[in-house]
Amino acid sequence: MKEDEEIQPQIPEEERRRAIDLNLLFPGKDYDLNRLFPDEETKRLLHDLKRNKREIDRFIKSLNIEEEE
Numbered sequence: 001m002k003e004d005e006e007i008q009p010q011i012p013e014e015e016r017r018r019a020i021d022l023n024l025l026f027p028g029k030d031y032d033l034n035r036l037f038p039d040e041e042t043k044r045l046l047h048d049l050k051r052n053k054r055e056i057d058r059f060i061k062s063l064n065i066e067e068e069e
Helices: 003-007 013-018 040-068
Strands: none
Touching: none
16 A cells, blocks of 8 residues: 555545536636536546646647757
8 A cells, every 4th residue: 555545544436526626626617517517427527638638738848848959
């Protein structure tokens, strides 16, 4: 077991899914995203899409830095 896992309590998968707050994930909207997308699977999909976009943006940025040098 990793040290990080020992420090943090084990959270069941179901509770982690419930913890997704779309209003915090996509701030600045004039409507309640949690109410608009109440389905937990949809919330998980939107969360994963945002995370993947961040990873892709970092990858592209690293490519641009290498080209400039």
